[in-house]
Amino acid sequence: IDKIGADILRLWVASSDYTDDLRIGPEILKTFVETYRRLRNSLRWMIGALHYYNSAPMQTLDLSNLPILERFVLHRLAELDGGIRNAYKTYQYRYVISALSEFMNSDLSSFYFDIRKDALYCESYSSEKRLAALYTISEIFDRCVVWLAPVLCFTAEEAWLHRYPSKTGSVHLQDLPEQKADWLAPDIANKFDKILRVRRVVTGALEIERREKRIGSSLEAYPEIYITDSELRDAFDGLNVAEILITSGAKLRKDQAPAYAFTMLDSPGISVVPMLAEGKKCARSWRIVDDVGSDPNFPDLSARDAAAVREFDSLSDNLK
The missing domain is CATH 3.30.2320.20 (Class I aminoacyl-tRNA synthetases (RS))
Structure with missing residues (x-):
């Protein structure tokens, strides 16, 4: 525990087949250190992305107005919800860790997050695509942290309190988030x-x-x-x-x-x-497009990025 921490040891226990002899050793634990690192990095990235997110405008969200990419990710989240609830009811902790690791590594880190970094970092502040991505990431975070909490007790608590430092208290006092049947879109x-x-x-x-x-x-x-x-x-x-x-x-x-x-x-x-x-490479988004320099005030930016910077400048001026 002194070397790898309690959460990684708990991760090994939850991932082990309790119907068979348990195996443990430095090499086995090394694989769980890597699994833990990936899970933790995904949570850290979401916390960073959501730092300035205000969920209030999204409370009246019409699901049909979300981009299809967000609809797909929410579908996967709803599918996962059913599987994890059933796994906890039947004490299949291995499924919880396996399913969450697969979802957070394959569906999120190497697919959804990778695609949406451009929208999060480069779209204008008021961009509907950016707001839809933030809404979706917020829903993912709230569920994944609560799902992980019974196993990664300390990590989940740390992540939750970073996201909600004074609002809702401990993650261990939260109920499982409401199931969203309308997210399912086969x-x-x-x-x-x-x-x-x-x-x-x-x-x-x-x-x-x-x-x-x-x-x-x-x-x-x-x-x-x-x-x-x-x-x-x-x-x-x-x-x-x-x-x-x-x-x-x-x-x-x-x-x-x-x-x-x-x-x-x-x-x-x-x-x-x-x-x-x-075309030319946009200095902000690194996309190579034809309209770089179309705005004379931003000769190194594409039209999309120039408009985004102008909006951010306007917002900054209003805050002064």
Whole structure:
């Protein structure tokens, strides 16, 4: 306990199969140190993102007005809610830790948070996309901390009191958050199953470009994506493809892919030709777009970022 802390030891206990002989040792505990670190880092990132968030304007939120990405994440959160409630009722603590780790690492850190960093850091203060992301992150945080509290007692308490220092008291006095049946959206989940299949192939293609030092980050890329299945292509209808892929641009094509296109054996019908994005690099968002310098007062910024900076400047002036 002196070396790794009580919460990591509790994490090992909760993740162990109590119907079998328990195994413990330095190497086993090392894996739980890493699991704990990832969970804690996700909580820390959410606390930072929510620092200036005011939930009052979102109390009358119409769910149908949320971007589809937020609808998908809330669907996953609602699915997880049911599984975790049942796991605690039946003493399946291993499921709680496994499901939460998978959700926070795969669905959040490497997908949702990664995509929404641009909206959180670069959109204007009043941006509906930014506010929707903050609302969603707040809902995620409130649930994940309460779900983790029976296992990671001290970490959950620390995170909760950082977020709510004087409002609600200890996390251990909180009830499980209300279940939200209206968050469930299987049609949106089915749509994102297709989107994630395509995204995985694009990510594979861009990793090679990075490794070969043809690009530094995915924002330097403009992938052309050849998709033979019309249902896969249609899954992107109404979406900003580049935003989902975290590139500066992207193009979906239905014609035959060239022979040199990147493919994956387990994803037939999806081919990617990575290209360099054309335009100028925005000094604020690092996106490479055509409208950098369109605002003479901000020659290094895109039109979106220039408008955001102007709004922040206006807000700062009003506070003086």
